[in-house]
Amino acid sequence: MRLSRFYLPLLRETPSEAQIVSHQLMLRAGLIRQEGAGIYAWLPLGFRVLKKIEQIVREEQNRAGAVEMLMPTIQQAELWRESGRYEAYGKEMLRITDRHDREMLFGPTNEEMITEIVRTGVRSYKDLPKLLYHIQWKFRDEIRPRFGVMRGREFLMKDTYSFDIDKAAARKSYNKMFVAYLRTFARMGLQSAPMRAESGPIGGDMSHEFIVLAETGESGVFCDRRLVDMPVPGSDIDFEGDLQPIVDQRTSLYAATDEKHDAAEFEEQVAEGDRIAARGIEVGHIFNFGTKYSEPMNAVVAGPDGKNIPLEMGSYGVGVSRLVGAVIEAHHDEGGCRWPLSVAPFHVGLINLKPGDADADAACQSFYQAFGKAGVETLYDDTNARPGEKFARMDLIGLPFQVIVGPRGLKNGVVEIKNRATGDKSEASLGDAAEVIVAQVTKGLQHSL
Ligand SMILES: Nc1ncnc2c1ncn2[C@@H]1O[C@H](COP(=O)(O)OP(=O)(O)O)[C@@H](O)[C@H]1O
Ligand SMILES: [Mg+2]
Numbered sequence: 001m002r003l004s005r006f007y008l009p010l011l012r013e014t015p016s017e018a019q020i021v022s023h024q025l026m027l028r029a030g031l032i033r034q035e036g037a038g039i040y041a042w043l044p045l046g047f048r049v050l051k052k053i054e055q056i057v058r059e060e061q062n063r064a065g066a067v068e069m070l071m072p073t074i075q076q077a078e079l080w081r082e083s084g085r086y087e088a089y090g091k092e093m094l095r096i097t098d099r100h101d102r103e104m105l106f107g108p109t110n111e112e113m114i115t116e117i118v119r120t121g122v123r124s125y126k127d128l129p130k131l132l133y134h135i136q137w138k139f140r141d142e143i144r145p146r147f148g149v150m151r152g153r154e155f156l157m158k159d160t161y162s163f164d165i166d167k168a169a170a171r172k173s174y175n176k177m178f179v180a181y182l183r184t185f186a187r188m189g190l191q192s193a194p195m196r197a198e199s200g201p202i203g204g205d206m207s208h209e210f211i212v213l214a215e216t217g218e219s220g221v222f223c224d225r226r227l228v229d230m231p232v233p234g235s236d237i238d239f240e241g242d243l244q245p246i247v248d249q250r251t252s253l254y255a256a257t258d259e260k261h262d263a264a265e266f267e268e269q270v271a272e273g274d275r276i277a278a279r280g281i282e283v284g285h286i287f288n289f290g291t292k293y294s295e296p297m298n299a300v301v302a303g304p305d306g307k308n309i310p311l312e313m314g315s316y317g318v319g320v321s322r323l324v325g326a327v328i329e330a331h332h333d334e335g336g337c338r339w340p341l342s343v344a345p346f347h348v349g350l351i352n353l354k355p356g357d358a359d360a361d362a363a364c365q366s367f368y369q370a371f372g373k374a375g376v377e378t379l380y381d382d383t384n385a386r387p388g389e390k391f392a393r394m395d396l397i398g399l400p401f402q403v404i405v406g407p408r409g410l411k412n413g414v415v416e417i418k419n420r421a422t423g424d425k426s427e428a429s430l431g432d433a434a435e436v437i438v439a440q441v442t443k444g445l446q447h448s449l
Contacts, residue, residue, distance in 0.1 A: 001346065003381045007044050009033075010393060020216040022328035023148030025337055029397045031324070038145025038153030045397060046324065048345035050156065053323045054135055056187050056342065057158045064180035064239045066131040066160050071113050073137055077103035079112045082297050092140045106139035111293050111315055114161045118311070119299035125165045125309070127301060131173055133160035135320060147216070150281065150325045160316040165303065170288055170312040174206050175243040177286050177316040179233055181210050182250075184318065185283060186232040187448050188327055189340030192283060193227045195255040199287070206288035206314070209257060211280035214329040221280040223255035224270045235449055257282075281326045288314040331421075337398030338421050342448035346379040347371075347441045349399040353387050353406030363405050363415065363430060370434040376441045395420065400444070401437055 011028045018024040026032045031046025042050055058068065074096070080086035086093075094106040107113070118130060135158045145153050162173035178194065185192035192210045199207035211221050213228065233246060254269045256262070257280070266275065291310040294300065300308040319326075331338045341347060348371060352364045364380065371378040379399060381390050387406075394402050404416040414427045417437065428436050 001377075001379050003379055004383050006379065008397070009043065010396065018148065020147050020150070020325075020329070021332055022150065022216070022325035025328050025332060025396075026148055026325065029337055032149065036153075038142055038151070040149060040152060040154075040321075045345045049324050049327075049339070049343055050321060052343040052345075053188060053327070054156070054158075054320050057184055057318050057320060058135065060180045060184040060187070061133050061158065061160060063183075063235070064131075064176045066133045066176075066180075068134065069132055070134045071107075071110050071117075071136060073107055073139070075105050075107045075110075075113055077105060079116055080105070083112050083115075083293050084296060085112065092142065094139045094141050107136075108138055108140045109157075109315070109317075110134070110136075110159055111161065111313075112297070115293045115297045115299050115311075115313070118161075118163055119294075119297065122163065122301055122311075124302050125304060128163055128165050128311075129169055129173055130163040131160060131176065132163075133158060133316075147218075148325055149321045151218070152321065155319065156321040158318040158320055162312075162314040162316070163299075164312040165301070165309065166312060167290075170290075170314060171206065172243070174286060174288050174314055175247050176239050177314075178208065178247050179237060179239070179243050181284050181286065181316075181318070182232050182246075183235070183237075185210060185212065185323075188323065188343050189448075190283070190323075190326060190330055191228055193221075193223055193255055193280075194250055195221060195223060195257050195280075196251075196260045197257060197285065197287075198259050205251075206286075208251075208286050209282045210284035210286075211257065212283050212326050212330065213276070213278050213280050214326065215279055216329055217279035217281040219280050219282055220258035220261070221256070221276070221278055222258075222261050222266050223276050224253040225274040225276050227253040227255050228276065281322070281329065282319070283323055283326055284316070284318045286314070286316045288312075332398070335392070335398075336396035339398050339400060340421075340448070341400045341441065341444040344377075344400050345397070346377040346399050347445075348376055348378045348401045348403060348437060349394040349397070350378050350380045351390050351394060351402060351404045352380070352382055353390070353404065355382050355384060357407050359410045360405055360407055363410060367403060367405070367434055371438065374434075374438040374442070376438055401440065403433060403437060 008030045010030050014024050015027050032040040096104040138157045164170040190212045194208040197207045197209040294311040299311045303309045354360045402418040413430050415433050418425045
């Protein structure tokens with residue numbers, strides 16, 4: 001992509017309404033634009049990151065055996081009356097009336113709708129288990145939208161729903177999502193830890209929030225350092241096999257958000273040197289709620305003895321749009337964003353220091369073509385801005401690699417390569433540079449699978 005054709009409206013000043021670094025950088029680097037309280041337009045650069053994050057979430061859901069579908073954003077109040085949540089949900093629900101005076105709403109979540117869909121399509125225990133998900137915009141009329149996309153009103157969520165015949169089978173579905181989440185966040189360059197969470201009126205031990213440690217997080221968290229350092233299951237993990245040991249290994253270590261924290265237990269179970277008391281961002285939440293919806297909504301299947309049994313259900317959310325902010329919180333410096341390769345809007349920023357100079361133009365054009373052929377996504381700064389402005393801009397948007405091409409270097413047959421994450425700069429010969437970059441990008445992308 002040529003920068004001259006792209007749309008990248010940068011802000012010179014840090015907007016005063018933005019309190020945390022991810023919100024500031026998302027506005028400054030032209031990723032988003034606020035269109036209302038807690039409502040954002042995704043500008044081209046931000047949209048590319050959002051789509052990459054969405055795709056990683058999708059790949060890991062598919063790997064775990066979940067099946068993708070798409071439910072509408074607008075729902076009928078009727079459905080929510082069946083579960084009893086239409087009144088209970090309160091002011092966070094955006095209620096709408098259509099021209100026929102029918103009560104509608106913009107979905108804050110989809111338990112009722114998926115239950116309605118599945119109850120008509122499964123009849124026997126033999127039709128189970130089912131694990132279905134969609135990635136769709138939600139609206140919650142948050143009393144205090146803040147921190148940009150971290151707590152928006154309109155936000156993108158991946159929500160999965162599981163349907164099982166009994167508690168043992170439901171636990172298997174729960175474990176699949178537990179392990180899928182470990183992989184999902186790691187692939188985005190995030191260290192996440194599953195923490196015991198409020199499980200609501202149902203109780204039980206099957207509710208975990210996946211938390212990314214960050215100073216600006218909304219939740220206070222307490223956990224054992226060994227949990228954060230634990231290696232992530234590889235891509236060859238068998239999701240149909242026994243995942244319980246992987247889950248037990250993690251849930252046996254202390255980890256709780258402030259709502260569930262017990263100071264005495266914490267001190268008893270975790271050695272002083274391993275205690276982490278920090279803040280964190282909730283990026284995912286998995287939850288088993290038994291028959292909370294299936295009973296009132298009469299979602300049943302015939303069991304082996306022919307008698308009807310209400311479905312055992314769970315739901316599993318990931319904050320896709322929130323993750324864009326979370327990745328920036330984890331990967332930035334004074335200069336701007338520092339995207340991990342796996343979610344970067346482009347892999348390489350190609351800077352032409354002197355457009356119009358025949359040699360610089362020719363060298364850039366040949367890089368641009370070589371990268372394109374190799375599948376390396378490139379943002380080519382072909383604009384007439386001053387070099388200083390080009391450097392600052394490229395650092396701000398934070399693409400993992402920069403290739404800097406100018407007449408002076410070209411006289412000696414070299415270009416400069418910069419690694420944005422480490423800050424390392426090196427010279428490469430005009431002949432080698434494309435190969436070096438392609439190799440590094442390819443290796444980095446492989447590594448994050
Ligand atoms: N207002 C919001 N803005 C952005 N992301 C959100 C918002 N609310 C929830 N999410 C994301 O969706 C995931 C699932 O939501 P859920 O657990 O139902 O929400 P909550 O924890 O606010 O009750 C959360 O873990 C979070 O990552
Ligand atoms: Mg939650």
